Amino acid sequence: MDLRPPAELVSSRARTMWAVQGVMLTAVLLIGGGVAWYFIDPDTMWKLLGIALITVVFVGTVLVAPVLRYRIHRWELTDDAVYTQRGLLTVEQRIAPISRVQTVDTERGVLERFFGLSSVTVTTASAKGELRIEGLDATVADRVVHELTVVTAASEGDAT
Amino acid sequence: MSDPSGSEERAQVSPGEGDARGSGEERAQVSPGEGDARDSGEERAQVSPGEGDAREKQTDPGVWRRLSPRMLLIHPIKEIGRFLPALIAVVVAGSTGGQNWWGVAAAAGAIAFGVLRWITTRYRFTPDQVQLRHGLLSTTTVSAPIDRVRSVDVTASVMHRALGLAEVQIGTGAGEKALKLDGLTSAEAAALRGDLLHRAAKATPERAVDDATAPPGDDVGETRVAAAYETEAVVYQLNPAWIRYAPFGPAGLIAALAILGVGSQFLNESGIGWGEDGLVAGAADRLAAIGVIAAVLAVLVGALVLIVVLALLGYLLAFHGFRLTRDARGGSYHVSRGLLTTRATSLEIRRLRGVEVHRHLPLRWVGGAYLSAITTGVKDDGRGMSSTLTPPSPEQVVVHTADEVLGEDLFAVPLQRHGAAAMRRRYTRAMAGAAVPAALLVVAAGIWDLPALGVCAILPLAAGVALGWSRAHWLGHAVTERFLVTRSGSIGLSTNVIERRGAVGVTVRRSFFQRRAGVATVSLATAAGNKDYPVVDLPQDQVGKLASQIVPGHIEQFLR
Numbered sequence: 001m002d003l004r005p006p007a008e009l010v011s012s013r014a015r016t017m018w019a020v021q022g023v024m025l026t027a028v029l030l031i032g033g034g035v036a037w038y039f040i041d042p043d044t045m046w047k048l049l050g051i052a053l054i055t056v057v058f059v060g061t062v063l064v065a066p067v068l069r070y071r072i073h074r075w076e077l078t079d080d081a082v083y084t085q086r087g088l089l090t091v092e093q094r095i096a097p098i099s100r101v102q103t104v105d106t107e108r109g110v111l112e113r114f115f116g117l118s119s120v121t122v123t124t125a126s127a128k129g130e131l132r133i134e135g136l137d138a139t140v141a142d143r144v145v146h147e148l149t150v151v152t153a154a155s156e157g158d159a160t
Numbered sequence: 161m162s163d164p165s166g167s168e169e170r171a172q173v174s175p176g177e178g179d180a181r182g183s184g185e186e187r188a189q190v191s192p193g194e195g196d197a198r199d200s201g202e203e204r205a206q207v208s209p210g211e212g213d214a215r216e217k218q219t220d221p222g223v224w225r226r227l228s229p230r231m232l233l234i235h236p237i238k239e240i241g242r243f244l245p246a247l248i249a250v251v252v253a254g255s256t257g258g259q260n261w262w263g264v265a266a267a268a269g270a271i272a273f274g275v276l277r278w279i280t281t282r283y284r285f286t287p288d289q290v291q292l293r294h295g296l297l298s299t300t301t302v303s304a305p306i307d308r309v310r311s312v313d314v315t316a317s318v319m320h321r322a323l324g325l326a327e328v329q330i331g332t333g334a335g336e337k338a339l340k341l342d343g344l345t346s347a348e349a350a351a352l353r354g355d356l357l358h359r360a361a362k363a364t365p366e367r368a369v370d371d372a373t374a375p376p377g378d379d380v381g382e383t384r385v386a387a388a389y390e391t392e393a394v395v396y397q398l399n400p401a402w403i404r405y406a407p408f409g410p411a412g413l414i415a416a417l418a419i420l421g422v423g424s425q426f427l428n429e430s431g432i433g434w435g436e437d438g439l440v441a442g443a444a445d446r447l448a449a450i451g452v453i454a455a456v457l458a459v460l461v462g463a464l465v466l467i468v469v470l471a472l473l474g475y476l477l478a479f480h481g482f483r484l485t486r487d488a489r490g491g492s493y494h495v496s497r498g499l500l501t502t503r504a505t506s507l508e509i510r511r512l513r514g515v516e517v518h519r520h521l522p523l524r525w526v527g528g529a530y531l532s533a534i535t536t537g538v539k540d541d542g543r544g545m546s547s548t549l550t551p552p553s554p555e556q557v558v559v560h561t562a563d564e565v566l567g568e569d570l571f572a573v574p575l576q577r578h579g580a581a582a583m584r585r586r587y588t589r590a591m592a593g594a595a596v597p598a599a600l601l602v603v604a605a606g607i608w609d610l611p612a613l614g615v616c617a618i619l620p621l622a623a624g625v626a627l628g629w630s631r632a633h634w635l636g637h638a639v640t641e642r643f644l645v646t647r648s649g650s651i652g653l654s655t656n657v658i659e660r661r662g663a664v665g666v667t668v669r670r671s672f673f674q675r676r677a678g679v680a681t682v683s684l685a686t687a688a689g690n691k692d693y694p695v696v697d698l699p700q701d702q703v704g705k706l707a708s709q710i711v712p713g714h715i716e717q718f719l720r
Contacts, residue, residue, distance in 0.1 A: 001704030003668060004720045081714040089672045095707065096665035096685075097714045124664040125536075128692040129685030131665075 003093055006076035006083045014135025015070040017115045022061030029054050075133045077144055079151070082122055084131045094131045100124045104148045106141055120144055224282040224293065227343035230323045234343070235274030237319065243270050283341055290330055290356075292339050304339045308332040310511075312353045314504040316346065321502065328352060357506060358489055392494060396561045398482035402553045405528040406475030407468045409552030410520060477501075479551040484561065493533075493565070495548070507547075511535045513688035514643065514658040515549065515562050517571075521651045529558040533565075534658060534689035547689075562657070568642065570657055575636030575647055581677045582635060582697035587628035594624025627651075637695045639709045644684055646695050658693050662686045666710045668703055669694075684710045 033050045036042065065088060072091055076083040082101065085093045105121040112118060118141035122131040136144065246266070281294040290309075293301045311331040320326055326349035327342040344352065480499035486509075487494055493512075496504040514534040523529065531549040550561050559571045598617040605614030630650035638645040639660075647655040665685040674680060680703050683694040698706060708715035 001702070001719050002700050003704055003707065003715075003718050006718070076718070078717055081711075081717070083718055091670050091675070093668040094665060094685075095667075095711065095715060095718065097711055100664040124685065125687035126664045126685035126691045127687075128690075129665045129667065 003095075006074040006085050006093075008075050010070070010073050010075070010133065010135040011115075011117055011137040011140070012070070013115045013137070014073070014117055015066045017111055017117060017135065018066035018069055019062050020111065022058070022065065025061055026054060026058045029057060073134060075136075077147060082131055082148070084122075084133055086132065086134065094129065096122065096124050096129065096131055098148070098151050101148060101152045104145050104152070106145055108138070118142075122148065224284045226278065226282055227341065228325055228345055229278070230325055230345075231343035232275060232278055233323060234319050234325070235277055236271040237274075239270040239274045239277075240267065278343075290339060290341075292341065302339050304330045304332045306356065306359055309356050309359075310508060311338075311506050312356045313338075313506065314349045314353055315501065316349075316503075317501045321346075321500075326350075330356065353504065353506075357487070357492060392485035392487045394483060394485050395493070395564045396482070396484035396550050396553075396557070398479060398497075398551065398553070402551070402557075403472060403475050405523060405526065405552035405554075407471040408520075408522040408526055408528055409471070409475070409530060410518075410523075475551065482551055484549055486564075493549075497551075507533060507535060511688075512565070513662040513686060514656065515565055516657075516689070517558060517562055517655040519555065519653045519655075521653075523552055524653060527555055528552045529555040531558050531562055531565075534656070534686075536662070536686075536688040566643070566657060568640065570640065570643060570645060571655075573638050573640060573645065575638045575645065578635055578637075578679070578697050579699045581679050581699065583632040585673075585677055585679065585697055586632040586635065587625070590628035590631060591621070591624045594620040594627075635696065637698075637706075639706070644693065644695075644710065646693055648694075648696050656693050658684055658686060658688075660684075660710065660712075662688055663710050666707045666715070667692070668707065682706050682710070 033054060036050070037047065069088060072085060072087055074085045080099075081095055081097050083093070083095045085091065101122055102125060103123045105123070107119045107121065108117070109119075112135075116138050118136050118138045120133045120136055120141050122133075124130065133141075133144070243266070276296065277294070280296045280299075281292070283290065283292045285291075288306050290304045290306060291301055292303075293299055309330055309332055311329075313329040313331070314326050315329065316326040320343075324346050325343050326346050327340060328344055328349050330339040330341070332339075341349075341352075477499050479497050481502075482497040483495070485494045485496075486492075487506075491509045493507045493509065494504060495507070496502065512533055512535055516532050516534060517529055518532065519529045530552045533547045533549050535547060549565065550558055563569050563571065597620040601617040601620070602614050605611060605617075627650055631648075634647055634650060634653055636647050642659055642661070644658050644660055644663075645655065646658075647653070663684045663686055667683040667685055669681045669683065670679075674697065677697075678700045679697040680700055681694050681696050682698050682703055683692050685692055695706060704715065704719045708719070
């Protein structure tokens, strides 16, 4: 018996957003490399190494990671539990009974707002047991938060 | 309300009749009995005045009281200690200028400061709060609601003990600052501790009070000051011979390092120091004459002897007379310990979620272990000992104590092994760590043409195999009716027992290599202790089963 992955995918726009983040990181590296090339003019070996590094970063963060993350990042909300899966090299699945949920936070960064996305963080009494869903469609996130708050309010106990 | 006879007697302590009626209600609530004392107003008339002045004074409600005047002896000494560097500077500056009275003035100032602190510090007991007020111009009042009291710790330093005093720390929660009453008499402190803990316990009905474990006839001596301790059953009592585990235990080593640090600082300041003309430099010359190897050996042996002595000393200072008792009425465990500074601390059974049995390497080799508690909402006291249940002791004693505390024979339960893939991973990981120094040795042998060095590469590899074997040997877990037992590690081997009802979630982690090996790490997330108790490298086909044992009823819907 093993756990199946959670049912729901995050928004496909999240894939684009992660790729844009990769492009931005590559751009920063390119500018840094360009400055070094112009002012320091290092040995050819260093130049080649730099080019190789930037290529690897570009391929990794723009072409590969967003696709993998989109496949891995999943979530599911049922009547009595929250289930999330995230990660890239290390995949982490977390399940928390709703009766143990303490707070539900929504977070929208600048880029997330541009893409109409939200991150939802569900915390429990364990400082190391928070569940995070990144790249949710904003309306879906609002629905999730609403459902969670309604159910948590209805459940008894102090969630410890 | 388990023993009304005792509490009623307690409510009769006020000898002054006239005012007893007026303030009867308040008094009844402050005194250790509970609500039903209010009805016993008539019985109050039958007061026996010899009941103990300490209790009468401390439970008198609403009156601001000062701490023991004997603290006037302690405060100035403490103040002088705190301002010592400044004082020395003042005295030195004064003496070069020929004005010695500066030093006298500074000392007098320090003493006056201490007296002022005593005058401006007051405390009182209101019906439902303990309050402490201090400050001259801006007064600060700290209040602790009595029904929220979680811990009452009594500490007595050497100075305090010489004067028959103690410091009481009343804690109401993890996030809040403890209320400190520094300077009650020992009797007052002991009585206050018993009263507060029992009353806090009664104010919280859901607390687990296991009457069955209380010794029979425990409500007889309630009126005495020491009554609080008569309901306690001793769970663990340190045998002085167990000091032999001190050099192998972590606390002993830490204490040794701390003492060493203080010692070296002291040496520095006393002018003996490590300087050019100091003793140490002279010693170094002599050592050079003997020869480098002898010197290294001597230093090593000297350091070893020093560490052993310091570890023994640290163990003695911290753990002398260590006693773990269960107070069934108060629903808590009590620890008392210490050679010079004595400490009495408590731990609520309600907050206990399990225990950790530590068998770190040097300690395990000599058959020792130590026990710590997994609790919620207990902040570390800064000495890293708030959760210590036993100091390093013989393994059987520790396991027995753990069984007593948990109320279940857990260490007899056979642990489930994690299968071939998990065992393989223990070896590969240990060998990967050993390969680095081995490779370095081989490279070094090639560079300097020293074949002997290359042969030495076998050593880290052998150590890697031994470590892998040991880790594979100890890895395991078990699930019982109430607990999850996990055991892992080798050098830092620990067996963790966590109550399953404390689980707030489950985490399944798979690294790239774990996915390839078909294993996963399943952790129990909890609010207590480390917050995360992992079962490492469980075979994939058992993940669902363990997860549904950790949070029963919620996992089945997510299984394949």
